[in-house]
Amino acid sequence: MRAALTALAPATSMRELLRECVAFTGDVDTVATIALAAAARSPEVADDLPMALIRNLERGPYGFAYLYDLDRRLLSAMSPPVRDRAELVGTWSDGALHLGAMEEQSVTFAADGTGLHLWEQIGDEMRTPFRWVLTAPGEVRVDDEVRAVRVGPGTTATGERTTILTLGDARYERV
Secondary structure, eight states: OHHHHHHHTTOSBHHHHHHHHHHTOSSOHHHHHHHHHHHHTOTTSBOOOOHHHHHTSOOSTTSHHHHHHHHHHHHHHHSOBOOSGGGTOEEEESGGGSTTOSEEEEEEEOTTSEEEEEEEETTEEEEEEEEEEEEETTEEEETTEEEEEEEEEEEOTTSOEEEEEEETTEEEEEO
16 A cells, blocks of 8 residues: 555656556556556546556456446445436436447436436337436435436546446446
8 A cells, every 4th residue: 555655646647657556566466456546536647548458458257347347336336426406417328338238228317307218229229208306315216216326427438537327226427
């Protein structure tokens, strides 16, 4: 932890930070992981890591998909609960969060308390209208079902920063 903080303190870019961590020599993968994770949430550190580092992550059980899902879950858990219905109004989609998926879902919350859930797959779609109301901070009732709801920062499948809606267990990007 001390090495990660030492490398992080002067860092202004992710690329520079990774070089600093590697320069410690030895078993520095954990140092780099801690430092880069902390820097990833700082607006003061430029996100300038080459995409090749992300694209070439291993695809095993604890590789790219595992890390991507962990990132999404942590960001969702740290996002503040929705307090104002205006935060929900708009269309949200999971398409940019699951590149290459054979299906996509979107949810639209209209200002008048109506909404639409859209599920699409090649050659097929299902549209489900609903009514919604924000019943308490972090809680939305969709028809007769109450779900936890949060909105906060997140990343797309290509690493771009975006706004994420977490509705129960589902996650969507604002479109």
